Amino acid sequence: MRSFVFDALPGRVVFGAGSIELLPEELDRIGAKGVLLVYDVTSKDVADELIERLGDRIAGTFSDVEQHVPLEAAQRAWEAALEAGADCTVTLGGGSTTGFGKAIALEMGIPTIAIPTTYAGSEMTPIYGLTSEGRKRTGRDIRVLPKTVIYDPKLTVSLPPFVTGPIGMNALAHCIEALYTKDANPITSLMAEEGIRALARGLPASVAEPGSLEARTETLYGAYLAGAALAAVGMALHHRICHVLGGSFGLSHGDVNSVILPHVARFNAEAVPEALERVARAMGADDAALALFDLAVSLGAPTSLAGLGMREMDLDRVAEMSLEEPLWNPRPVDTSDVRAILDDAFHGRRPSRAARPSPMAS
Numbered sequence: 001m002r003s004f005v006f007d008a009l010p011g012r013v014v015f016g017a018g019s020i021e022l023l024p025e026e027l028d029r030i031g032a033k034g035v036l037l038v039y040d041v042t043s044k045d046v047a048d049e050l051i052e053r054l055g056d057r058i059a060g061t062f063s064d065v066e067q068h069v070p071l072e073a074a075q076r077a078w079e080a081a082l083e084a085g086a087d088c089t090v091t092l093g094g095g096s097t098t099g100f101g102k103a104i105a106l107e108m109g110i111p112t113i114a115i116p117t118t119y120a121g122s123e124m125t126p127i128y129g130l131t132s133e134g135r136k137r138t139g140r141d142i143r144v145l146p147k148t149v150i151y152d153p154k155l156t157v158s159l160p161p162f163v164t165g166p167i168g169m170n171a172l173a174h175c176i177e178a179l180y181t182k183d184a185n186p187i188t189s190l191m192a193e194e195g196i197r198a199l200a201r202g203l204p205a206s207v208a209e210p211g212s213l214e215a216r217t218e219t220l221y222g223a224y225l226a227g228a229a230l231a232a233v234g235m236a237l238h239h240r241i242c243h244v245l246g247g248s249f250g251l252s253h254g255d256v257n258s259v260i261l262p263h264v265a266r267f268n269a270e271a272v273p274e275a276l277e278r279v280a281r282a283m284g285a286d287d288a289a290l291a292l293f294d295l296a297v298s299l300g301a302p303t304s305l306a307g308l309g310m311r312e313m314d315l316d317r318v319a320e321m322s323l324e325e326p327l328w329n330p331r332p333v334d335t336s337d338v339r340a341i342l343d344d345a346f347h348g349r350r351p352s353r354a355a356r357p358s359p360m361a362s
């Protein structure tokens, strides 16, 4: 056993089918009186039920949610919270919606209860993101960590397969990078490996039968573990590339995760073979990169950047932007490495069995 540091985060998790019913008690626990309900329009029916149930505890609502929290939209959310005189936000939606709760918490210091409806995992982390002038900037601040997270698998049965697959690949990416990041420790690695196991079992079943509460429960459990692992440790190359593609080229976060993950797994495998063997074992496969690519195909999730509408002429810029700021990765990486990963990802190639040599080495 090696020495390690594990910085456990505070936070309460209420998990189970129907657990949204417990929101009033959870609000009591944190002493919230005036709630700003921040919700994604796809959850409007559930939001309407909450508004009716909570009555005058709802001080205001905000549903102008956009991916990657554009600064102007965050400013509108701050105004909504101020006007409502809210002392708490409740977010109901995916990672984009949770991101608005975090932006409000960061600016105004009021607590959040998150009710996630996707597999993003943001609800478990103290990481926030704000996008301005075409760039997404992220930071860590304990104030943005939701006080309570209510995971209700019933809220996820409406996620269509074309959303379930890519967002599930995003959750897998959190587990995988958590296994090889420099802060990895035995506790987060346990969460990550169990998360991969749950996601690899739950996702295909959730796509095949979206209404299956059993499949949705397993997938949401995996997504929770993925978020918890992400929260405790840093990420690496995969997440950096995805943030550039999402924040600066307008691609959907889940979609780019699905495309990029197998290629970064192949690239990093030679530096951290034990971590990638652990991934393969949890997926019931013998090679992680191939298993991830094949899983994406079987989920109907994207496997090529070209298919997402990315222009090949922009790939050089993506490679440069990915390494503009210092990056820790288990295998040293330069722009030509990133460009080679992007090339495979652009064309949607199934990863080769062996890692490509770095272009600079040849």
Ligand code: NAD
Residues within 6 Å of the ligand: 040, 041, 042, 067, 068, 069, 093, 094, 095, 096, 097, 099, 117, 118, 119, 120, 121, 122, 123, 125, 126, 127, 128, 129, 155, 156, 157, 158, 159, 160, 163, 167, 170, 253, 254
């Ligand atoms: P999202 O919140 O944008 O949701 C994706 C789509 O699914 C949207 O169209 C939404 O309307 C729809 N949707 C959500 N819930 C639904 C439901 N139950 N039924 C039907 N449709 C539903 O996407 P996401 O992948 O959940 O989150 C992505 C965002 O979260 C990105 O901005 C990403 O950077 C951020 N994120 C942040 C962290 C963090 O720690 N800060 C972690 C992961 C992701």
